[in-house]
Amino acid sequence: MSLEVQSKELSSMNTLGLRSVAPTYVDYVDDEQLPELTDLVRQHDQTFVLGGGSNVVLPEQMPGLMVHVATRGIALVDETPRHWFIEAQAGENWHEFVRACLDQGWVGLENLALIPGTVGASPVQNIGAYGVELETRLEQVSAWDFHEGRLQVFSRDACNFAYRDSFFKRQPQGRWLITKVCFALPRQWEPRIDYPDLVGCRALEAKGLLQPQHVFDAVCEVRRNKLPDPAVLGNAGSFFKNPVVDAVQYQHIKAINPGLVAYEQADGTWKLAAGWLIDKAGWKGFRDGPVGVHDRQALVLVNYGGATADDIQALAGRICEDVFAKYGVALEQEPVRAGLT
Ligand SMILES: Cc1cc2nc3c(=O)[nH]c(=O)nc-3n(C[C@H](O)[C@H](O)[C@H](O)COP(=O)(O)OP(=O)(O)OC[C@H]3O[C@@H](n4cnc5c(N)ncnc54)[C@H](O)[C@@H]3O)c2cc1C
Structure with missing residues (x-):
């Protein structure tokens, strides 16, 4: 089947429900399309491959080409x-x-x-x-x-x-x-x-x-x-990875926060529960306009409706800064920011 290039509105194709448009979008449904798809990719400065959209932050306007994966079998x-x-x-x-x-x-x-x-x-x-x-x-x-x-x-x-x-x-x-x-x-x-x-x-x-x-x-x-159902409340599951710190830093944080939830790793480092850090920093249930932190899962950022990538990234940035200020721990975002080179 030959490729059909189209413009696509993507708010129903990402579980965060962010407003986003891909001006140049194709569905990949068959391996026979791969040579033609390669030619198309080479005509664009940027390409993004989209699956189910459950681990991405899509910008309002997708730069370049979007390839949506729709093969079956x-x-x-x-x-x-x-x-x-x-x-x-x-x-x-x-x-x-x-x-x-x-x-x-x-x-x-x-x-x-x-x-x-x-x-x-x-x-x-x-x-x-x-x-x-x-x-x-x-x-x-x-x-x-x-x-x-x-x-x-x-x-x-x-x-x-x-x-x-x-x-x-x-x-x-x-x-x-x-x-x-x-x-x-x-x-x-x-x-x-x-x-x-x-x-x-x-x-x-x-x-x-x-x-x-x-x-x-x-x-x-x-x-x-x-977990909140993305069909009801836009979210991308865990928004941050659980940070891993060395034993010295773990002991330091634990001494100040005896309730810290953490798991020792085989190499002697410690994986800290990011949700616990965010919760204890006071963010659970926080809301700022269309975005917020889920009221039962501090690790889950939500879109109450109409949010953009900028809204969600601004909230994520504030949480990261605060957690770093309080615990000295850098959180790493789990969902991929689409369109960044
Ligand atoms: C409610 C909820 C719960 C979740 N729970 C978990 C969990 O328990 N454990 C967990 O690990 N994750 C979890 N996730 C995250 C997510 O479900 C996974 O990361 C999932 O694998 C993403 O699949 P996707 O098709 O939606 O990928 P997308 O969000 O479409 O893409 C994610 C990344 O993969 C790339 N990609 C997608 N398809 C392809 C492809 N065919 N070839 C090359 N690159 C590709 C994209 O370019 C992007 O970089 C959860 C998400 C939600 C919303």
């Missing part, structure tokens, strides 16, 4: 005594993919249920939730390089995964288009249910009754209770 491509290898096209909805796998008996992704967005974006920030990180289930990523005009296959190691980070997240915007992702799902199911919220699953396991579907249902229920 899920297939079992191989199996060994230990794994099923499942390949999904980048435009597949992540949650529907997790559900489809579970329906087929391909287990191991249930802790990642209900994360918004697409399969293609999942390696970009190495999505994770409830004790499972994507990298532990990923086999390889196929990505189209617009600079070279060719497809490259990345092994798990080549993706350079880290906490909410990967090779792809560190690349210039619009250079790479992830076309499909291959997952290695274990045939021997090992439930990950040590997260405090999954207490009901632990009770079932103790009785020998736990099934993957129970974990999927429990994760969905906890997420629905904890």
Whole structure:
């Protein structure tokens, strides 16, 4: 199918619901479009690849070209005594993919249920939730390089995964288009249910009754209770990463704030709960015109309606300054600021 270039209003294509227009927008629906798409990318100074729009801050006017990923397809491509290898096209909805796998008996992704967005974006920030990180289930990523005009296959190691980070997240915007992702799902199911919220699953396991579907249902229920639904209140999930500090800085902050929530890492550093820092700094429930901090989740910035990228970035900037002033900790934004070079 040949590409149709159009102007697109994007407020319903980003979960923050920010007002944004892409004057030059195309849907990528088929790999046969990649050569034509490459020509189009080369005609523009800037390109941005958009999936489900759940981890982006879109400017009012998108500069350059926007490529929206809308490919579909899920297939079992191989199996060994230990794994099923499942390949999904980048435009597949992540949650529907997790559900489809579970329906087929391909287990191991249930802790990642209900994360918004697409399969293609999942390696970009190495999505994770409830004790499972994507990298532990990923086999390889196929990505189209617009600079070279060719497809490259990345092994798990080549993706350079880290906490909410990967090779792809560190690349210039619009250079790479992830076309499909291959997952290695274990045939021997090992439930990950040590997260405090999954207490009901632990009770079932103790009785020998736990099934993957129970974990999927429990994760969905906890997420629905904890996080605001973007369809009701615009948000991008966690707006900041949990900052990691060395043991000296951790001890210093902890001495002044005994209630500090933090988790020791294998290398002796400490991951601080960014939501706790923001909450204790007094921001929970704060509202400034169309934007605010969610009244139950201090890590979630919300759009009450009509907000722009400038509104949300101004609020994020104020929170960062305040947290730094109070704790000496620099917060790092999780959603990608689209259109920045
Ligand atoms: C309510 C809510 C809860 C969330 N909970 C979690 C959570 O528990 N854990 C977690 O890790 N994240 C969470 N997120 C963040 C978000 O869901 C993930 O980061 C998700 O993977 C983003 O997918 P997307 O398709 O919407 O990507 P987009 O927002 O469209 O894009 C995000 C980034 O990926 C790039 N990108 C997208 N698709 C491609 C592609 N095919 N090829 C190359 N680059 C691409 C974009 O250019 C951009 O840089 C949450 C978000 C919301 C709104």
